[in-house]
Amino acid sequence: MIEREAAVQAVEDQLERDYQQWRAAGVDAMRMAVVDVEEHELVWIVSWTSEEFVRTRNPEFMLAGNGPYLVDRVDGGLHQVGVVSAVTGEWEADYRARIRGLPVRAAVDDLHDALCEVAAARGRVHAVRTLRQRLPMFSPAEAIEYVSALLDGDASARLVAVATKELVEPLNPVLAVGTVRVAGAGALRAGTADAAARAGDEQGVSSNRLIAGSAAPTGAKDCGGAWGCGGWPGGLRRTRLPAVRAGFEYDAGCSVFSGRRCGCGRRTCRVWCCCCGSRCAG
Incomplete structure (x- = not known):
């Protein structure tokens, strides 16, 4: 330990x-x-x-x-x-x-529990109907195969993968x-x-910084995070520059960092805000 x-x-x-x-x-x-x-x-x-x-x-x-x-x-x-x-x-x-x-419990586990409960209370046919109501992309034959295998303790990996893709939100x-x-x-x-x-998008962790002089992101919007959190718009170059000094103010219209200091850490900073796309005011 x-x-x-x-x-x-x-x-x-x-x-x-x-x-x-x-x-x-x-x-x-x-x-x-x-x-x-x-x-x-x-x-x-x-x-x-x-x-x-x-x-x-x-x-x-x-x-x-x-x-x-x-x-x-x-x-x-x-x-x-x-x-x-x-x-x-x-x-x-x-x-x-x-x-x-x-193991981490996901939405597909909740689905399996619900199907087993319906099958136990009302029978396999109702469980098949429940599955098709939840996931209409399954054909009747696929729904029967899914439920039958699930109740037998060996759910089809192929069909479970389809259900997971539909029910579990990507990280x-x-x-x-x-x-x-x-x-x-x-x-x-x-x-x-x-x-x-x-996922095909190189995202940096929180100490990552944009290289000074990078182009402004096209249509950049609120990244849902904070400066340096890794939520860079796609296509921008990144590097692990250390935060040195917080010396610049974000654009007042930035919904995440309005009124807060830029954490890029360079007095000669010319980088762009990952949230609102505005250039640091340095």
């Missing part, structure tokens, strides 16, 4: 690696520090911000959009989630199913868990969420 001290050390090591990497690249980066550790049954939730803010409490150095790291309590794997996912707890289902490989990449380091691995996995990559 991974203890609290080991989890803090893992995150501090990662923050130092990021700092050294961008110092070597000529970026005027600031050091980051761990500020809070929360115990969860699956992970240690480790929050961080700039050392300068910890030392001075000056809001100018307070980061925006930097989601916490997650350190697996079993194998020590290092992961990260965006702000929205951290606040809402949406990361947990993804973590259980995809990172840990644990929003903004809420996905991003793997930074696999347990025991020395190489970074670029902080990219695996689920997002499989």
Whole structure:
């Protein structure tokens, strides 16, 4: 089991690696520090911000959009989630199913329970009718096959896959868990969420930043998250630039960050807001 001290050390090591990497690249980066550790049954939730803010409490150095790291309590794997996912707890289902490989109850399980209850109370024919009412894309023959196999304890994987596709909402990449380091691995996995990559859209985790000078997103709208949460409009280039200083104001019309500071962290910032598409006012 991974203890609290080991989890803090893992995150501090990662923050130092990021700092050294961008110092070597000529970026005027600031050091980051761990500020809070929360115990969860699956992970240690480790929050961080700039050392300068910890030392001075000056809001100018307070980061925006930097989601916490997650350190697996079993194998020590290092992961990260965006702000929205951290606040809402949406990361947990993804973590259980995809990172840990644990069973997670879904809408298709509720359907199976309902079909079994109908079959027990009113018979198999009524269960078939219930299935077709819920999922009319099934033909009568497919519905009979589905219910019969389900009641016999061996539901058809092919038909269950169809039901799952219809009933289970795909994971929003903004809420996905991003793997930074696999347990025991020395190489970074670029902080990219695996689920997002499989969906065909490279989404960054909360410490990702747009490269300065990127073009404005076409028709960019509220990403449903926060700056740096990974909800970039498709097609923009991304990189893991550290948040250095929060020095610019968002456009007042941005529904997510209205009146809040940009967390891109560069005084010469020319990036665009992922929510409203407006350029930072620097």
